[in-house]
Amino acid sequence: MNVPPKKRLGPLLLIAPAAILLGVFLVLPYLNIVVMSFRMPGQGTPYGPGFTLGNYGKFFSDFFYIQQVINTLWIGFLTTFLCLILGYPVAWQLARGASAFRAVGYALVLSPLLVGIVIRSYGWTILLGNNGIINRTLTGWGLIDGPLPLMYNALGIIIALVHVFLPFMILPIMSAIQGIDPSLEAAARSLGASKVTSFRRITLPLSLPGIQAGCILVFVLSLSAYVTPSLIGGLRVKTMAVTVVDALIDTFQWPFGSALALMLSVTGAIVVVIFGRLTVMKWKA
Amino acid sequence: MTEVSIEKLTKDYGQGPAVNSISIRIAEGEFISLLGPSGCGKTTTLKMIAGFEDATAGAIRFDGRDVVAVPVEKRDIGMVFQNYALFPHMTVEKNLAFGLEMRKTPKDEIRIRIAKVLDMVQLTGYSERYPRQLSGGQQQRVALARALVIEPKILLLDEPLANLDAKLREEMRVFIRDLQRRVGITTVYVTHDQAEAMTMSDRVVVMFGGRIAQIGTPSDIYERPANLEVAEFVGQVNIIRGKVGNRVVSTAFGDVPVSGDFADGAELMLALRPEAVELLPINSGAMGAQAKVLSSYYSGSLVDYRLELAGGVVVNVQTFPRTRFADGEQVLVHAPADRFWPLGSAA
Numbered sequence: 001m002n003v004p005p006k007k008r009l010g011p012l013l014l015i016a017p018a019a020i021l022l023g024v025f026l027v028l029p030y031l032n033i034v035v036m037s038f039r040m041p042g043q044g045t046p047y048g049p050g051f052t053l054g055n056y057g058k059f060f061s062d063f064f065y066i067q068q069v070i071n072t073l074w075i076g077f078l079t080t081f082l083c084l085i086l087g088y089p090v091a092w093q094l095a096r097g098a099s100a101f102r103a104v105g106y107a108l109v110l111s112p113l114l115v116g117i118v119i120r121s122y123g124w125t126i127l128l129g130n131n132g133i134i135n136r137t138l139t140g141w142g143l144i145d146g147p148l149p150l151m152y153n154a155l156g157i158i159i160a161l162v163h164v165f166l167p168f169m170i171l172p173i174m175s176a177i178q179g180i181d182p183s184l185e186a187a188a189r190s191l192g193a194s195k196v197t198s199f200r201r202i203t204l205p206l207s208l209p210g211i212q213a214g215c216i217l218v219f220v221l222s223l224s225a226y227v228t229p230s231l232i233g234g235l236r237v238k239t240m241a242v243t244v245v246d247a248l249i250d251t252f253q254w255p256f257g258s259a260l261a262l263m264l265s266v267t268g269a270i271v272v273v274i275f276g277r278l279t280v281m282k283w284k285a
Numbered sequence: 286m287t288e289v290s291i292e293k294l295t296k297d298y299g300q301g302p303a304v305n306s307i308s309i310r311i312a313e314g315e316f317i318s319l320l321g322p323s324g325c326g327k328t329t330t331l332k333m334i335a336g337f338e339d340a341t342a343g344a345i346r347f348d349g350r351d352v353v354a355v356p357v358e359k360r361d362i363g364m365v366f367q368n369y370a371l372f373p374h375m376t377v378e379k380n381l382a383f384g385l386e387m388r389k390t391p392k393d394e395i396r397i398r399i400a401k402v403l404d405m406v407q408l409t410g411y412s413e414r415y416p417r418q419l420s421g422g423q424q425q426r427v428a429l430a431r432a433l434v435i436e437p438k439i440l441l442l443d444e445p446l447a448n449l450d451a452k453l454r455e456e457m458r459v460f461i462r463d464l465q466r467r468v469g470i471t472t473v474y475v476t477h478d479q480a481e482a483m484t485m486s487d488r489v490v491v492m493f494g495g496r497i498a499q500i501g502t503p504s505d506i507y508e509r510p511a512n513l514e515v516a517e518f519v520g521q522v523n524i525i526r527g528k529v530g531n532r533v534v535s536t537a538f539g540d541v542p543v544s545g546d547f548a549d550g551a552e553l554m555l556a557l558r559p560e561a562v563e564l565l566p567i568n569s570g571a572m573g574a575q576a577k578v579l580s581s582y583y584s585g586s587l588v589d590y591r592l593e594l595a596g597g598v599v600v601n602v603q604t605f606p607r608t609r610f611a612d613g614e615q616v617l618v619h620a621p622a623d624r625f626w627p628l629g630s631a632a
Contacts, residue, residue: 186337187370189357191435192387201383205374283374283415 037258046254055259065243065260069267072240075154075229076222076271079161080169083218084211086162087169091210092203094170095177109170117164121231124160125151128232152234160228165221169214176210177203212279216272223268240264286313287347287438287471289334294343296329303329305495306343311473316465318474318482321492322518328443330492331475335441336360347438358387363432363470367444369424371416377403377427378412384435402434405464422453429461433468440465440472446481458484479519483507491515507558513628516556523562523600525555525625534625537594538574538618541625554628559603561624564590564610565617573617576600578610592618 037055040048059065094105112120127133128150135147150156180203188198229239238246240260247257289311296304304326311317319327332338334345336357344351352360363384372380378399385395403409406426416424425445432440445461446454462485465472476482482489483503491498491506499511510516513524527536529547534540534555547553565571576592579599583606590602590610602618610616 181368181370183366183368183370184372186357187364187366187372187431188383189337190335190362190364190441191384191431192358192361193383194358197387202372281374283417 033258033261036255037262039255039258041253041255046252052255055256056263058256059259059263065263068238068240068243069263071154071237072223072264073267073271075157075161075239076219076268078154078158079165079222080215080219082158082162083166083169084215087166087214088173088211090166091170091173091207092177094174096182109167112163113167117227118231120164121160121228124156124163124228124232128156128159151232152236154233154237156232157229157237157239160232161222161225164225164228165218168217168221172213172217173207173210176207176213180206208279208281209284212276216275219275220268220272223264286469288313288349289439289471289473290344290346290349291330291334292344292346294330294333294345295341296326296333296338297341302341302495304333307492307495307497309490309497309500311471314469314471316462316472316474316485316487318476318486318489319492320476320479320482320489320519321498322477324494325492326495327475327477327490327492331441331443331473334439334473335362335364361435361438363435363437363440365425365428365432365440365442365445367447369416369428369445369448371424371427371431373416375415376412377408377414377416377419380416380427381412381431381434384431388435398434402430405433405467406430421449422457425449425457426460429464433464433470438471440470442472442474444476445474446476446478454481461485483519489519491518493518508624509626510556510628513554513556516626516628521559521601521603523557523559524628525557525598525600527553527555529553534627536625537596537598537600538620538625542622543625543627545627547627555625556628557600557620557625559589559601562600562602562604562618562620564592564602564604564608565619566608566610567615567617569617571617571619573619576616576618578612578614578616580612581610583609592616594618 036047038051038053040050040052040054042048090105090109094102094109097105125132129135130147130151132150134150135144138144139147150159184202184206185198188202189195193201223239224241225239226241226245229237230242230245233239233242241264244257244261244264247253247260289309291307291309291311293306293308294304295302295306307326307330309317319330321327329338333340336352336355340353343353345353347360372383375383381399381402382395385398390398399412400409403412406429408423408426408430411419411423411427416427419427428445442461446457449457458481474482474485483506486503488500488502489506490500491511493514498515499506501509506515506519510519510522516522516524525536525538525541527534527541529543529551530549532544533542534547534553536555538557541555543553543555563573565573567575574594576594579591579593581591582589586605587603588606588609590604592600592602594600600618
């Protein structure tokens, strides 16, 4: 079919600003990173002349880096899982609860996003440190002898990340549950299902698109989180994002840092694709 | 088969009763409609029968046993919702199996019963489809099948045809009625469509403002309405006024004999359905009152006339289009005395 040129131009014009913005500030830098990851390490310069596979060789030959990827993935998995467990009931309440709760609850869920991530992460150091509020209180009450190791470990990072990313889990699930016709639950009840069964067989599977979106968001955000892991993990526990920044800024190894950054992106992408495959919903199409 | 008895059932949300002490006895296998405008309490009543709403007061008995305290899932009802409420993530087969699985029916029997019910709603071969792959009418039949396959005590339908187009709606009316007769299940049907209620029901319960205005067969409701509200709700009606004297009401149609105790001199309202009036040419020599045609509307099988009688009384008349009368033409109108139904004294 022949479409008049004017009509074809319309949609293009509409997406042009976003496309240009993304092209210039995302795609081009990304390509630059890909190229950078194959460059030779430099002496006093960001990179040397010529190309090499050595940066990737270094990554795969040193178990230290593989271990870091695994740690980062684990932190991502656990953060995502905890956000799901903690966030789902809240999302359900926001979608289906009493209207008085809904307005307040919605404000409460969104309010952490109004405070900068640096400030929130510092807040957690005040709470979680060896001399922090939690340890001092517990010691003061005589419940523990010495401080619990809440900071400079994966536990502390996960606690803080869960707090930071919880809204990104709650909001998509809430909107998915809001999209479920309440008469479906009524129909399940009329067919003999208890409230629990009707939730398990109807509401939960139908909110899967929200769960899927929330999990992908939180997981990806956890993998790439930098501020929280670097403040709470300190020097002892490092995630990939922290190591990448170390390589780029502290040790000035741009090619190797680029290779690390890409390996992080690729592993994250692989996990997301596998997750998408596992949670494919035939009924949606 | 189950007899349902509703006794002084009341629902109050705190702003005055939405359902006000209504009582209905529904016989085994009876098809009963709750008819009324939105907000009349018909849906609330259905929800209380189903168990989705708690009754503020009163009793609901299935075969004599009060079920007010029994939760929805233990009431053994089959319900069809206005929007069908098919589970979108399950195939037709899974939708139909759901209620049977809840009853722990063995797998073999589930298969047999699904095949049987699919045959009954003429959807054999559709078991692997998802709801979104079905037309509105097909979804409707799956919803019916899902409610019936569990062989419930009663079948409850909440405006099930409201979302269908006119032609399909008429088909489904007949379909549901036939199916209900064949299965012989006690059925409560909620609708605001009087034609639907009349064509399908054994008896119709007309509700206004949380109260029952009238319970009766479709012809009771239509031909002998309990009051003006009912008369006007179930179809078009002319209200003819006249003074009572000597057991006759003198109206623009002439003297109409009435039975019943009406004091002489009282002003009475008589209901007269548009199709009860006969229209004749002015020169036909028949008995009747003179009237002038104000306007007419032709709709194929019928013609609607607006006529003006002596004293400026305007009536609507519906006839077959055998003889057409022009606007402004003088005609004779006649209605049999037994088609005038007294509604009581005019306010």
